[in-house]
Amino acid sequence: MSLVCEEEPRITRACTIARQIEDFDLLIEDMDLVFGEEWGNLDVSDALTFLNTSEAQTVELLAVALDDEDSVNLTTIRAIIENASAQKIKVLLIAEALSPIALHQLLRAGADDFVPYPLPERALQDALNKLNKPQATAPVMASQTEKEGRNGAVFAVHALAGGAGASTFSANLAWELTLLTETSNKKVCILDFDFQSGSISTYLDLARTEKVYELLCQTSEMDAPAFLEVLQTFNEKLHVLTAPSDMLPFDLLTPEEIERLIEMARNLFDFVIIDMPRPVLHWSEAVLNASDLYFALLELDLRSAQNALRLIRALKADGIGMEQYRYVLNRAPRFTDLAGKTRAKRMAESLGVSFGLSLPDGGSQVRDSNDHGLPLAEFAPKNPLRKEIRKFTEALYETSQVANLAAE
Ligand SMILES: Nc1ncnc2c1ncn2[C@@H]1O[C@H](COP(=O)(O)OP(=O)(O)O)[C@@H](O)[C@H]1O
Ligand SMILES: [Mg+2]
Structure with a gap:
């Protein structure tokens, strides 16, 4: 059997983006739990290219994991978020010790929500439920x-x-x-x-x-x-x-x-x-x-x-x-x-x-x-x-x- 055949054409429903995904092991666990095999990780530098390929069309969620060292990449990350949000991909920020101002900029760029890292129990699932809820609920309650x-x-x-x-x-x-x-x-x-x-x-x-x-x-x-x-x-x-x-x-x-x-x-x-x-x-x-x-x-x-x-x-x-x-x-x-x-x-x-x-x-x-x-x-x-x-x-x-x- 050739190697090519072994590689099942599995779809990608979600992507994480992180400088070092190993630093976010709780996120990896949660992603496995929610998406099984249907997710992958991208480097900050590859993400934009990937988002413009046909493979990205099945992606529903982008989970961007950031810590304070990412402040230098903010321009690229902002461009990624803008691109994803233009394609109606939900963007979730997973932020560890990121400055409020940086967080604010990324939310402004189109990120839909953020959760702090280390992730609290069920945080990813809860955030996803919230993102998938129809927008109308808030005004009705008001x-x-x-x-x-x-x-x-x-x-x-x-x-x-x-x-x-x-x-x-x-x-x-x-x-x-x-x-x-x-x-x-x-x-x-x-x-x-x-x-x-x-x-x-x-x-x-x-x-x-x-x-x-x-x-x-x-x-x-x-x-x-x-x-x-x-x-x-x-x-x-x-x-x-x-x-x-x-x-x-x-x-x-x-x-x-x-x-x-x-x-x-x-x-x-x-x-x-x-x-x-x-x-x-x-x-x-x-x-x-x-x-x-x-x-x-x-x-x-x-x-x-x-x-x-x-x-x-x-x-x-x-x-x-x-x-x-x-x-x-x-x-x-x-x-x-x-x-x-x-x-x-x-x-x-x-x-x-x-x-x-x-x-x-x-x-x-x-x-x-x-x-x-x-x-x-x-x-x-x-x-x-x-x-x-x-x-x-x-x-x-x-x-x-x-x-x-x-x-x-
Ligand atoms: N009528 C007053 N008499 C004495 N000290 C006052 C009086 N009004 C304000 N202060 C003092 O002036 C300082 C500035 O007051 P503050 O209420 O913080 O001002 P603002 O909110 O307008 O900047 C504080 O140290 C406060 O205790
Ligand atoms: Mg005052």
Whole structure:
């Protein structure tokens, strides 16, 4: 018998691509389990050529296994993924210690999903089941929760100048709301949308986890249990979506994905506080549109005034309404500081706005409470900043109750 005859013309239903497939022995096991003999391995350098042959036509799945050493091959790997996804071949990333940014690029190039390596039990099979499921499931679930949803109020907080106090205000507002609603069955959550330097985790002493990153990568498939699983709690009451463990590019999420996250939170909570990053982004408008109130924090300095002016101009030029905007003057001059009060008045006039809220300087206790990971109510309940935030939260809560009654 000739060698040629021995080589059965078996079809290839799946391919792995790896620099060294031996390093991924759990993947080999899983591939054998799922595909039997109908899979093969390709080198990164051969993959593109193979994908353009007729043999590739039976391939349903490309499992790309990567570790941190693959960052140098990213351009080639991206081309492979683009080619496969153009041919409607499903692409699964198996990533070991790959940087989030690289992972993000590959998902953007068309990879359908990723699983971490070492593979958890049944991970490959589960990922394949998910990939083969019809896409329609996610939106259907969303509309179901919408009907039953709590329809929470959304308050976004944005600093118009770095360090103006947005995160301090969001964390304390969220905690005061939690305290106020303690005896009711109302639920409060805070979402840290500053995917790069988010500090809510620091201010509430919670860990920044990988799970958040995984959720943010898969918002289209997210259902309520998946969302809730990623939230942590502060003092068992306040629910928190921290920023992810690694810094992420802000364009990781589209405006639609941001809307989906907020919608999910609104359905599950009565109050949703969003801590916004400093820069204005392609999804900032999505947050503004979803917000009942949008707090813009500034200080009594030229930097804040100029930033505010630029922002107001930009929004006006784009025809974006600012009805939800509430300007908050942080570190505002005290009652007795008449000159300061005059300056604040002038600043408001020159911007054509009014300060809906003035927050006093709370001194070094504020920084210390943040560093201890405790809201002011827990760390320094008598602090003047805490008192003012408390008073404001009470008024906000009452207004929201009145609004709810009117809507019923
Ligand atoms: N009213 C205030 N009084 C005293 N310190 C404040 C006040 N507001 C903010 N801080 C401090 O200023 C720093 C920056 O605040 P942060 O809330 O992180 O700002 P942002 O989120 O706008 O960048 C923190 O150290 C915080 O403790
Ligand atoms: Mg901040």
